[in-house]
Amino acid sequence: xxxxxxxxxxxxxxxxxxxxxxxxxxxxxxxxxxxxxxxxxxxxxxxxxxxxxxxxxxxxxxxxxxxxxxxxxxxxxxxxxxxxxxxxxxxxxxxxxxxxxxxxxxxxxxxxxxxxxxxxxxxxxxxxxxxxxxxxxxxxxxxxxxxxxxxxxxxxxxxxxxxxxxxxxxxxxxxxxxxxxxxxxxxxxxxxxxxxxxxxxxxxxxxxxxxxxxxxxxxxxxxxxxxxxxxxxxxxxxxxxxxxxxxxxxxxxxxxxx
Amino acid sequence: xxxxxxxxxxxxxxxxxxxxxxxxxxxxxxxxxxxxxxxxxxxxxxxxxxxxxxxxxxxxxxxxxxxxxxxxxxxxxxxxxxxxxxxxxxxxxxxxxxxxxxxxxxxxxxxxxxxxxxxxxxxxxxxxxxxxxxxxxxxxxxxxxxxxxxxxxxxxxxxxxxxxxxxxxxxxxxxxxxxxxxxxxxxxxxxxxxxxxxxxxxxxxxxxxxxxxxxxxxxxxxxxxxxxxxxxxxxxxxxxxxxxxxxxxxxxxxxxxxxxxxxxxxxx
Numbered sequence: 001x002x003x004x005x006x007x008x009x010x011x012x013x014x015x016x017x018x019x020x021x022x023x024x025x026x027x028x029x030x031x032x033x034x035x036x037x038x039x040x041x042x043x044x045x046x047x048x049x050x051x052x053x054x055x056x057x058x059x060x061x062x063x064x065x066x067x068x069x070x071x072x073x074x075x076x077x078x079x080x081x082x083x084x085x086x087x088x089x090x091x092x093x094x095x096x097x098x099x100x101x102x103x104x105x106x107x108x109x110x111x112x113x114x115x116x117x118x119x120x121x122x123x124x125x126x127x128x129x130x131x132x133x134x135x136x137x138x139x140x141x142x143x144x145x146x147x148x149x150x151x152x153x154x155x156x157x158x159x160x161x162x163x164x165x166x167x168x169x170x171x172x173x174x175x176x177x178x179x180x181x182x183x184x185x186x187x188x189x190x191x192x193x194x195x196x197x198x199x200x201x202x203x204x205x206x207x208x209x210x211x212x213x214x215x216x217x218x219x220x221x222x223x224x225x226x227x228x229x230x231x232x233x234x235x236x237x238x239x240x241x242x243x244x245x246x247x248x249x250x251x252x253x254x255x256x257x258x
Numbered sequence: 259x260x261x262x263x264x265x266x267x268x269x270x271x272x273x274x275x276x277x278x279x280x281x282x283x284x285x286x287x288x289x290x291x292x293x294x295x296x297x298x299x300x301x302x303x304x305x306x307x308x309x310x311x312x313x314x315x316x317x318x319x320x321x322x323x324x325x326x327x328x329x330x331x332x333x334x335x336x337x338x339x340x341x342x343x344x345x346x347x348x349x350x351x352x353x354x355x356x357x358x359x360x361x362x363x364x365x366x367x368x369x370x371x372x373x374x375x376x377x378x379x380x381x382x383x384x385x386x387x388x389x390x391x392x393x394x395x396x397x398x399x400x401x402x403x404x405x406x407x408x409x410x411x412x413x414x415x416x417x418x419x420x421x422x423x424x425x426x427x428x429x430x431x432x433x434x435x436x437x438x439x440x441x442x443x444x445x446x447x448x449x450x451x452x453x454x455x456x457x458x459x460x461x462x463x464x465x466x467x468x469x470x471x472x473x474x475x476x477x478x479x480x481x482x483x484x485x486x487x488x489x490x491x492x493x494x495x496x497x498x499x500x501x502x503x504x505x506x507x508x509x510x511x512x513x514x515x516x517x518x519x520x521x522x523x524x525x526x
Contacts, residue, residue, distance in 0.1 A: 010428075032432075032435070103425055103428075124420075124421060124422060125383065125421075125422045125425075126422050126423075126424035126425055129424075131424050131425065131428065132424065135424060163382045163383065164382060164383045164384045164423070165422070165423070165424045166384040166389055166390075166393060166423040166424060167361065167383075167384055167389070174291065177291060
């Protein structure tokens with residue numbers, strides 16, 4: 001029994017193929033292409049890698065901002081449902097799921113059975129998003145991962161007080177001009193992202209365990225800053241970027257069973 | 259009596275010298291990294307224009323985002339107050355002022371005496387500010403002064419779905435890659451920015467006369483879009499960037515009692 005979930009985000013497309021309850025294939029591809037083209041290319045790759053034919057995929061669920069562009073999907077589901085389902089499968093104790101993507105973040109509250117009972121999202125503003133962090137990499141002239149590592153180990157933090165990502169860019173530039181160390185600046189940037197994320201989390205309420213998903217969850221600096229802010233442990237999957245696609249594949253499986 | 263107003267904005271600083279019956283001179287310069295230096299430089303330039311020195315000025319009021327950093331001012335006044343006053347001198351029948359600055363945007367209701375009665379403001383987010391347009395002009399590789407006129411030539415306006423500057427910047431890049439005409443992108447951007455400021459205007463309500471001040475008032479593309487939404491013709495001051503400084507100078511004149519000897523009562 002084989003199922004697939006595909007997640008078309010603002011910056012990347014993710015695919016998970018499940019067979020008999022196990023992950024057979026999982027991949028995230030950064031793309032600038034239209035969702036329809038990128039998702040077609042990725043499903044072809046997935047089928048090739050797994051030696052499956054398209055007909056063997058019993059059900060396909062698409063999710064993400066571009067979910068409607070996936071012509072071969074049988075069903076579409078919201079990011080909230082998919083991230084919650086995927087996170088819960090990876091961490092059965094998850095009660096709060098925070099998905100931080102390139103152009104949006106969302107917090108989901110789950111009940112004991114894993115059903116989403118509330119959610120809050122920010123998709124209108126780059127504050128607290130992957131786009132914000134990416135914009136900052138150009139200013140501090142440092143790759144994203146290096147920036148995250150530096151933030152995670154920083155002793156002191158510069159205060160970035162602007163809410164808006166564009167104003168924060170100017171603030172970071174003036175910090176650099178004033179000679180503030182990169183370590184402090186980078187730590188301040190992560191702190192700012194986390195402040196925005198905590199606002200979203202507080203709107204649904206925070207119940208442990210807290211799981212973070214989405215591309216930004218690959219950033220250790222964000223996770224450490226979030227843990228410090230919340231005063232609790234935050235769980236991150238090994239490959240947080242594919243959790244939405246994983247959830248979509250699991251929902252595909254659920255739909256078939258029903 | 260000679261008074262002065264200094265408006266230290268986030269992007270632009272203006273200074274203005276006001277005589278008994280006329281504006282004697284004014285200056286508009288970009289705000290540098292150090293507001294104090296910028297304030298001095300702007301004031302010096304305005305004084306030079308009027309052929310005066312600081313000692314000839316009876317009273318100085320500072321306003322704008324960097325107002326507390328103007329060491330030679332006697333007093334500070336809020337931007338809202340100053341813009342209401344300044345717009346009232348230009349257009350005595352003004353009832354609504356939209357001030358679109360470099361990093362903020364304010365919708366101000368004004369009474370017949372030039373006093374503000376209500377206002378709404380956005381200074382948290384670059385959407386609807388000069389900064390938004392600067393970023394977009396840079397992304398498109400166009401001078402920011404040209405984009406207003408260019409957008410009016412659009413025949414097929416592009417749709418920009420993001421208000422957020424960072425997201426809109428990515429959207430513009432995508433549209434450029436798809437080969438969409440820059441004029442059409444600009445028209446879409448002006449539509450987005452005007453939608454944003456219209457939200458602010460609706461909070462206070464718009465009544466005639468309607469005045470637009472600040473640097474963006476010089477962008478005809480944005481002005482037209484706002485006029486369409488509001489359903490009123492906008493009055494634009496001849497020099498939209500000095501309205502705040504003018505208001506500050508008018509307030510200085512009201513407050514100068516007891517300072518008839520120029521320069522003497524200047525604060526340290």
